[in-house]
Amino acid sequence: MNQEELQNLRKDYSAETLTETSINANPIKQFDIWFNEAVEARIHEPNAMTLATATTDGRPSARIVLLKGFDINGFAFYTNYLSRKGKEITKNPLGAITFYWGELERQVRIEGNIEKLSKEQSEKYFHSRPKGSQISALASPQSQEIASRDILESKISQLEEEYADKDVPKPSFWGGYILKPRLIEFWQGRPSRLHDRILYKKIDNKNWKRVRIAP
Known part of the structure; x- marks a missing residue:
């Protein structure tokens, strides 16, 4: 593929809309709705997500990992603590995850702090594998x-x-993390690149501020 062909690759999105009245006031409940719809749409590995971490001097890295649980506390995944991402999380616990469900023309971005899950939670999941x-x-x-x-x-x-x-x-160097969100954005593709973007910002332990942002 040449440069011109690459530049002309584009798709017009028209599957759904996303409005302030149609979206749930709680972003975790809204994520649950969208996640279940991705499962029902038979999307290949709907729990696949891009996890981005960074060094203390801001050098980023990203990779695909699998979501293994979520609730009001955050989004869980498991890995080797001594891997690159594990070492970066130890020194810089800020991270971001992104889900992209192309068949539904949807994306979810989540930012927050990453913490280790308890040894008991990691043991339980490890032995379920x-x-x-x-x-x-x-x-x-x-x-x-x-x-x-x-x-x-x-x-x-x-x-x-x-x-x-x-x-x-279970190896001592292997276990779970949870990303505790402080920002969650829901993106729905729309025609002519005028996409719908609804952003939630956490304002205290229980409450979120919800705003529309420009595409």
Whole structure:
């Protein structure tokens, strides 16, 4: 594809509208509505989200992770604490997540502080995972340089043999985080790029201010 073809790639959005009267006053309830609609639309991995973190000097990084729970407290995901994102969260707990459901022409952006989930929550989720995923978490030095894939696969084979008849322990370096939102934006695609954007800003422990922002 040449530059001109790339520049001419565009789509006009017309599936839905988003108004101040149609949207729920509580952004978590509104997210629940949209998330369930994404599930019902059979979107591939509707819980896939872009997680953005940054170093203390502002160097950003982003990757796709999976949402594993949400409620009034925030949005949960699990990973290796010693991965790049884990190290960045330790030093700079500010983060952002983005959901994009293209089939529904919708996007949700969420910003807030990231904290570790309790050891009990992490243990419970870890042991709910398929055994293969548990072993992979134990074997992989996530984000670290390795000489070859063979080394990783050899470690997997060793652990599969070691834990063939017993439970895999949750690694101390693996567990959950929760992003506690202070800002949530709902984006609905509209024709001619005049998209609907409704922004919620948290003003205290329970209440949110809701405003429309320009596309």
